Amino acid sequence: MKGLVLDAKWKPKSDYKVSDWEKETGKAVTGSSVWHNPTLEIRDWPDPTPGPKEVLIDIQACGVCGSDMHFYETDDEDYILYPGLTKFPTILGHEFSGKVAEVGKDVTLLQVGDMVTVEEMVWCGRCTPCRNGFPNHCTNLEEIGFTIPGAFANFIAVDEKLCWKIDGIAEQFGSEEMGYSIGALTEPTCVSYNALFERGEGFRPGHYFGVFGAGSIGLAAIGLAKAAGAGTIVSFEISPQRMELAKKIGADFVYDPREVNPHEVLMEHSKGEGFDFLYEASGVPEIVVPEMVKSLAINGKIVQIGRAAQSVPMYLETIQVRRGQVYGSQGHSGHENFPNVIRMVSAGRLDLSPIITAQYKLDDAVKAIAQSTTRTDGKIIVRPN
Numbered sequence: 001m002k003g004l005v006l007d008a009k010w011k012p013k014s015d016y017k018v019s020d021w022e023k024e025t026g027k028a029v030t031g032s033s034v035w036h037n038p039t040l041e042i043r044d045w046p047d048p049t050p051g052p053k054e055v056l057i058d059i060q061a062c063g064v065c066g067s068d069m070h071f072y073e074t075d076d077e078d079y080i081l082y083p084g085l086t087k088f089p090t091i092l093g094h095e096f097s098g099k100v101a102e103v104g105k106d107v108t109l110l111q112v113g114d115m116v117t118v119e120e121m122v123w124c125g126r127c128t129p130c131r132n133g134f135p136n137h138c139t140n141l142e143e144i145g146f147t148i149p150g151a152f153a154n155f156i157a158v159d160e161k162l163c164w165k166i167d168g169i170a171e172q173f174g175s176e177e178m179g180y181s182i183g184a185l186t187e188p189t190c191v192s193y194n195a196l197f198e199r200g201e202g203f204r205p206g207h208y209f210g211v212f213g214a215g216s217i218g219l220a221a222i223g224l225a226k227a228a229g230a231g232t233i234v235s236f237e238i239s240p241q242r243m244e245l246a247k248k249i250g251a252d253f254v255y256d257p258r259e260v261n262p263h264e265v266l267m268e269h270s271k272g273e274g275f276d277f278l279y280e281a282s283g284v285p286e287i288v289v290p291e292m293v294k295s296l297a298i299n300g301k302i303v304q305i306g307r308a309a310q311s312v313p314m315y316l317e318t319i320q321v322r323r324g325q326v327y328g329s330q331g332h333s334g335h336e337n338f339p340n341v342i343r344m345v346s347a348g349r350l351d352l353s354p355i356i357t358a359q360y361k362l363d364d365a366v367k368a369i370a371q372s373t374t375r376t377d378g379k380i381i382v383r384p385n
């Protein structure tokens, strides 16, 4: 089969201490300090065969994520920008859907022909965090499209425990093709659902909701907040195209943060009361969080979901006086995230179809990743088969 393969040279930066575990496994914990001179191309790759508990998936749609963009872009010294867990060479792609083409002999949850989407985080179910109910913090984690082959490819073999059926989405949108395209948005939407309702513990209907950054995670947060009954929703975003998408998905007001003082805008919209729920999805928390602190309602919440290796100045006096809370959120697994997002989309409560702004064939997947670096699209989809 064919796949979009990222290769790079293992060349740790001089100030990066490689651990014994990294040497043994060939995995880099901080990819951006290790992987040098990346190359990205469509290549032949061995056909995967499913193990006893695995299914073979004929991949129909795979979305381009910000992390894929951060593999393509490099720093001044030609290291990848993505700062997380990685092992190369591998096939990229982790936001996907497809049709079950073959089942292993011990598979009981799925049949050939089922339409599915898949969790990207391959949690073990055996380590202490997994057994305590925290699969997003698994200590034996593998990640599809980061440490093991991903879904910008014709096929992938995955454990049945990671798959969720999406036939209800196809029914809601009236075609299998749309079912697969929208189904591929499930993974990033679950990242947002986990941040809003699991880590951030939700909000009351009517609460003021502010979102910084309207990439696919921020856009999903806007759609989810609207569906869940937020009061006024205000979004900040610098790309004009994404500002339009934020409005389409449900933001009442969208501002370019370079043209306004965000905290003043939020205090005006809340008539001086402050915002109840503030969602950081811009990746520049050192700029955003101080604005959030200045516009926090009593009992207000700040949820950090964007990734950035940055310390942030935070005026804790306000967190005390306003009875504030700060939450960190990572991942999408467990906590009813996948089934509840699929139910919302299948019931027509959440329509994220406007955020798909471009589609590519697998042969043009490098172009799809290159286009994402313009940071103007909602979601770019690659359709392998």
Ligand SMILES: [Zn+2]
Pocket: 065, 066, 067, 094, 095, 188
């Ligand atoms: Zn992603």
Ligand SMILES: [Zn+2]
Pocket: 123, 124, 125, 126, 127, 128, 129, 130, 131, 137, 138, 139, 140, 141
């Ligand atoms: Zn685990």
